[in-house]
Amino acid sequence: MPASESRLKVKREASIIEVGFRDRNILDEANIQQIGEEIKALLAAEAQPKLLINFADVDHLSSAALGQLITINNQIRALKGQLRLSNIDPQIFQVFVITKLNKLFEIHDSAEKARASFR
Amino acid sequence: MTDRGELNPANTRADIEACEHRVLGALERAGYSEAARFAVRLSLEEALVNAFMHGHRGLPPSTPVHVQYTITPEAVRISITDQGPGFDPARVPDPTSDENLELPSGRGLMLMRAYMTSVHHEDHGRTLVMTYDRGHAERAQAEAS
Numbered sequence: 385m386p387a388s389e390s391r392l393k394v395k396r397e398a399s400i401i402e403v404g405f406r407d408r409n410i411l412d413e414a415n416i417q418q419i420g421e422e423i424k425a426l427l428a429a430e431a432q433p434k435l436l437i438n439f440a441d442v443d444h445l446s447s448a449a450l451g452q453l454i455t456i457n458n459q460i461r462a463l464k465g466q467l468r469l470s471n472i473d474p475q476i477f478q479v480f481v482i483t484k485l486n487k488l489f490e491i492h493d494s495a496e497k498a499r500a501s502f503r
Numbered sequence: 504m505t506d507r508g509e510l511n512p513a514n515t516r517a518d519i520e521a522c523e524h525r526v527l528g529a530l531e532r533a534g535y536s537e538a539a540r541f542a543v544r545l546s547l548e549e550a551l552v553n554a555f556m557h558g559h560r561g562l563p564p565s566t567p568v569h570v571q572y573t574i575t576p577e578a579v580r581i582s583i584t585d586q587g588p589g590f591d592p593a594r595v596p597d598p599t600s601d602e603n604l605e606l607p608s609g610r611g612l613m614l615m616r617a618y619m620t621s622v623h624h625e626d627h628g629r630t631l632v633m634t635y636d637r638g639h640a641e642r643a644q645a646e647a648s
């Protein structure tokens with residue numbers, strides 16, 4: 385798989401950038417790094433970005449992926465933007481609870497609810 | 504019925520996935536639930552990535568770790584031995600404390616401890632041994648629900 389192939393599905397609706405994943409498993413270090421770079425590039429073009437990361441169809445997530453989410457959260461905060469997560473599988477949500485990252489991220493059951501929550 | 508195996512994966516995605524595939528196949532044959540397989544897969548992934556990223560820092564990616572597993576219908580035991588200099592697991596900071604919550608790394612070991620019945624280190628941190636006790640996990644799940 386060439387490294388240049390996007391790992392993301394990107395949708396824009398009004399001022400909201402919605403990002404989904406092409407992979408069911410977000411484990412591979414190189415892919416995680418690429419996801420981080422792709423999202424960083426999307427954010428760079430925005431003032432106060434509103435980013436929704438939709439985890440529909442994601443089955444597995446490693447701690448390295450959680451680390452990448454924290455980095456993205458820090459980048460968005462620096463830009464005075466907003467980040468929402470949605471559609472997280474219950475087993476993966478448990479990973480957020482164990483690591484207490486459910487307190488750091490604003491997580492919604494559905495993309496609709498997440499979109500409606502942007503200020 | 505006991506399923507035993509040994510593998511020597513190198514630091515490639517293909518080797519890591521082959522290792523996970525082998526262990527998960529044995530779990531499935533032994534009748535472990537989807538929740539149990541999720542727990543073991545996540546823990547094995549984190550353990551392998553930690554062994555390569557931290558244990559093998561500075562070593563060529565072709566340097567393998569040694570994985571041994573024993574799976575019975577009642578319990579799983581997996582050990583992973585790296586060829587690095589070892590470390591002191593007591594010095595790994597708590598990633599859930601307020602001051603560490605926003606650090607991007609340090610969650611692998613805590614996830615293994617949360618999902619497995621036991622996790623301990625041997626040989627100055629070079630070997631990680633983790634177990635999953637089916638009865639213990641099912642009782643814990645019943646209590647939680």
